[in-house]
Amino acid sequence: MATPLLTRRAAIGAAAGTIVATAAHAAEPTTLLNVSYDPTRELYRDFNRAFIKAWKAKTGETIVVNQSHNGSGASARAVLDGLPADVVTLALAADIDALAKRGLLAADWQTRLPDNASPYTSTIVFLVRKGNPKQIHDWPDLLKPGVEVITPNPKTSGGARWNFLAALAWARRQPGATDASVEAYIRALFHQVPVLDTGARGATTSFAQRDLGDVLLAWENEAFLVRKEFGETDFETVLPSVSVLAEPPVAVVDSVVDKRGTRKVAEAYLQYLYTPEGQEIAARNFYRPRDPAIAAKYAKVFPTITLATIKDFGGWDKAQTAYFADGGLFDRIYVPGK
Amino acid sequence: MRLARRSVLPGFGLTLGLTLTWISLIVLLPLAALVLRPWELGISGIWHSLTEPRVLAALRLSFGAAALAAAINVPLGLLIAWVMVRYRFPGRGLADSVIDMPLALPTAVAGISLTALFAPKGWIGALLVPLGIKVAYTPLGVLVALIFVGLPFVVRMLEPVIVDLPADAEEAAATLGATRLQTLWRVVLPALGPTLLAGFGAALARGVGEYGSVIFIAGNMPMVSEIAPLLIVIRLEQLDYAGAAALGVATLVLSFVILLLINRLQRRFARS
Numbered sequence: 001m002a003t004p005l006l007t008r009r010a011a012i013g014a015a016a017g018t019i020v021a022t023a024a025h026a027a028e029p030t031t032l033l034n035v036s037y038d039p040t041r042e043l044y045r046d047f048n049r050a051f052i053k054a055w056k057a058k059t060g061e062t063i064v065v066n067q068s069h070n071g072s073g074a075s076a077r078a079v080l081d082g083l084p085a086d087v088v089t090l091a092l093a094a095d096i097d098a099l100a101k102r103g104l105l106a107a108d109w110q111t112r113l114p115d116n117a118s119p120y121t122s123t124i125v126f127l128v129r130k131g132n133p134k135q136i137h138d139w140p141d142l143l144k145p146g147v148e149v150i151t152p153n154p155k156t157s158g159g160a161r162w163n164f165l166a167a168l169a170w171a172r173r174q175p176g177a178t179d180a181s182v183e184a185y186i187r188a189l190f191h192q193v194p195v196l197d198t199g200a201r202g203a204t205t206s207f208a209q210r211d212l213g214d215v216l217l218a219w220e221n222e223a224f225l226v227r228k229e230f231g232e233t234d235f236e237t238v239l240p241s242v243s244v245l246a247e248p249p250v251a252v253v254d255s256v257v258d259k260r261g262t263r264k265v266a267e268a269y270l271q272y273l274y275t276p277e278g279q280e281i282a283a284r285n286f287y288r289p290r291d292p293a294i295a296a297k298y299a300k301v302f303p304t305i306t307l308a309t310i311k312d313f314g315g316w317d318k319a320q321t322a323y324f325a326d327g328g329l330f331d332r333i334y335v336p337g338k
Numbered sequence: 339m340r341l342a343r344r345s346v347l348p349g350f351g352l353t354l355g356l357t358l359t360w361i362s363l364i365v366l367l368p369l370a371a372l373v374l375r376p377w378e379l380g381i382s383g384i385w386h387s388l389t390e391p392r393v394l395a396a397l398r399l400s401f402g403a404a405a406l407a408a409a410i411n412v413p414l415g416l417l418i419a420w421v422m423v424r425y426r427f428p429g430r431g432l433a434d435s436v437i438d439m440p441l442a443l444p445t446a447v448a449g450i451s452l453t454a455l456f457a458p459k460g461w462i463g464a465l466l467v468p469l470g471i472k473v474a475y476t477p478l479g480v481l482v483a484l485i486f487v488g489l490p491f492v493v494r495m496l497e498p499v500i501v502d503l504p505a506d507a508e509e510a511a512a513t514l515g516a517t518r519l520q521t522l523w524r525v526v527l528p529a530l531g532p533t534l535l536a537g538f539g540a541a542l543a544r545g546v547g548e549y550g551s552v553i554f555i556a557g558n559m560p561m562v563s564e565i566a567p568l569l570i571v572i573r574l575e576q577l578d579y580a581g582a583a584a585l586g587v588a589t590l591v592l593s594f595v596i597l598l599l600i601n602r603l604q605r606r607f608a609r610s
Contacts, residue, residue: 194475331392335560
């Protein structure tokens, strides 16, 4: 039979080719795996298409970019357990820090790219039902009797941790706020929560599809997406007086790209997020762009709100221990007599 | 033990070897890996991580709901198995395969459909809410999900035993003047006792480990409707592998002890 012989010859030729030519012009296209969190599916689908085209124009090389999505914490754990991610694009720096602590990438990863390695930002907003029947305009309204608040579990969801910090930011800015008054607000807030889903998408489903609750604390991009998917007529976005600047960071996973020889393309991939094209795609998918020109263009879509940053809470390490680790503020809410 | 003794059947050494290898690879090795994991916490660390109020509440819910669901499934399963074996009716074949559905259905699908049904706006939920009964997002929801997944275990264990149950024993009881209730109570149930217990054990074990169908309907509120398997997942997400393994081992040991007790009881039942 002629065919197997031919393929074998082609394979040998290709193998020889890779050995001779140092540039990776092998028969197999270079692949890149981007491990990300739940709500970025649509963003990276668009972005990958644009990057593949740009990379081809620049180097002549055709590449394949694969995506993997899960809750941010679950994604980080998958990479830790051996999922070969060339780049990670997660919901919060703490999850990439966890990888850095276990030696998968350099500890200074967040300084290797501009803007804390977060090419786009988002914030936390309220999504309410049409006409805002419970008159929810700001954080104190969430405590009104009979108001049910939907948020995922901060233990398992990155988005929920930003929700939690946004609520904290508001409570801490109230006149005469003390640690006790802040804790009391958070405690009261979570007593209005009837269900704790494990991830942001689950919470969105509970609110939008199961008609559960009166207000969803959500990523701004997720709120836009719900209104796009379920129709503008059913839901309204409410901007609270204070929220949090959510910085979803990106990083090249050193141990993986060095083994697979993909460092160059992985770094170019992340840098492309900062180009005007990349910023435009982020803005179109409802993430707030960093580039001032693009931000100005989309100023109508993203109104200005007072935003606290993670630095106000002393960084992720501190916030994680104080609020989300075992025995932290979130645990204390539910444990009686402590 | 006299392993060397010649058996009538050939191939004893070969089959025993295969069995032991298989059990080691599929069951013992993963279990050993699990049991070895928590020790990095130290004894006091393990004790501490298992006696948190939230963990105790989750274990109470998981075992309590599983036991209650199994207790409800035993009479219900007996009834269904009895009807399936003893009566012929149109659509019996169909009904028979429907019983296996909870086994075949991906548990997440079961959970999502049950939640859609029992949510306050769902078909059944909408009827129950005016009566003040909330099922979805409460511990009651956990119970409903566990009844659903546990039922086929009881039915499938009972059916072959009922088939083998000699009808002449019942007929003899009747000719000797026993009432129908007396026949049921003194003739049928004692014969089925050990199997009923085994069915209870199987449904209980399944319920304790069930994750997929429960998390959708439970609401997952700490101290109220959070099951032990979810706490294990939460600990994994926090990269607390040792804590997760400690809780895993605790559920395993508890289940093992309960199943052992049921086995004991069953043997005593069978002897009497």
